[in-house]
Amino acid sequence: MTVIYSILGVYVALCISALILYLPKIRQYFSAFKKPKHLIAKETRRIALVIPARNESSIITDLLDSIAKQDYDKDYFSVYIIVKEPTDPTVNIASEFGANVFIVCNQNCKGAALDGYFNAISKEEFESYEAFVVVDADAVLAPNYITELNNALEYDKDIYNTRKLIKNYLGDKKTRSLWCNLSALTYPIIDDLGNAYRGKKNIPLNLCGQGLMVRKRAIEKLGGWPYRSMTEDYEMRMDGYLKGLTGMYYPYAEIYSEEAVGYKEVYIRRMRWLTGYSQCDKKYMHDIRKKIKNTRSPFALRFDMLCYKVAPALFFAATLLTMAWGCILTWSYPAWQVESWIYLFCIPFAALYGLLYIYTLMAMWCYRDVFKKITFGEKLAMVFCHPFYLLQYLSIYVKSRFKAKKSFEWKQTERVIYEKKI
Secondary structure (H helix, E strand, O other): OHHHHHHHHHHHHHHHHHHHHHHHHHHHHHHHHOOOOOOOOOOOOOEEEEEEOOOOOOOHHHHHHHHHOOOOOHHHEEEEEEEOOOOOOHHHHHHHHOOEEEEOOOOOOHHHHHHHHHHHOOHHHHHOOOEEEEOOOOOEEOOOHHHHHHHHOOOOOOEEEEEEEEHHHHOOHHHOOHHHHHHHOHHHHHHHHHHHHHHHOOOOOOOOOOOEEEEHHHHHHHOOOOOOOOOHHHHHHHHHHHOOOOEEEEEEEEEEEOOOOOHHHHHHHHHHHHHHHHHHHHHHHHHHHHHHHHOOOOHHHHHHHHHOOHHHHHHHHHHHHHHHHHHHHHHHOHHHHHHHHHHHHHHHHHHHHHHHHHHHHHHHHHOOOHHHHOOHHHHHHHHHHHHHHHHHHHHHHHHHHHHOOOOOOOOOOOOOOOOOOO
């Protein structure tokens, strides 16, 4: 029994240490409950919507319909649709709508499609816009989306993350699933629990390529869209920091993003994210550490860019090792079975699940207006299943570290057709 209590004591000490190290991150979460000031634009600026749409003819009509319903002056925004082949049916749909079509034949990923557009657009046309907004073809825009983008430009930033809602909730129950709902919580976790604070402290945002607005001056500084990784938005975050770009999360501009319905699609998507993160860390982290060290960066920036993984890693490692000891002692010493199982397995697992449960509740609270559209049973399933969904990232992360050494081909995910539109 002394061995059991000693192991448990070490575990508790490590948990307390992890909690202390994590306090700066906990402080960040409170920014989720205070939105930035809602400014009203003093001028009407020209804004371009840039839509990579290779083989998206089956679903792009919903997006184009929502663009047609925008309350922003039609003379002050343009739509550019990027395809790979001139025979793509998307070309005819875009032409009927009146959108500009760019054919980028050598695209093998979203970043290449965007870069092809910025290389092809004329200098005069490029100069006529204040900002460019990347919109995926499976999205739908809120009626005041571009108006709010113009309002966001009152803040003098380079990059703007807009708020993602869930397109699946615009249809019936067949267009969503438990996996879709669990994946949806990624957005409040990234933006409300993370980017809300980062924008206030001039820390680089965790970017999402869906509904991402970038000022003209930032595109010029970046030299177009030079990113080819599996996660070109995360790559832009790291490169943008090195180039001195600023950003903010602007929750008043809302875009509906489609979430995968099946487990396999959701898993592949998360594997792609973490593989891309590993690739980008390998490419940029050395230069980022060097810049942070040489510029005497504030603590908030150092913590968010370099140290935020330390506390979770310590907690997860201590918990998993303690649970492993619990299994070993339960199997090896029959006299200690009950005590070792309860103290060294059940208690650490309860602590791990409980913390992830609280984290889930915080994210759901930030997204409470979005989840009004799903049933109570769906919400209940999310609350109890999301901690396990987060835990699965451990295995995905380990697997992605090996996949990051290989090259990947961008693959289109299966789309869902909606009968109901916003």
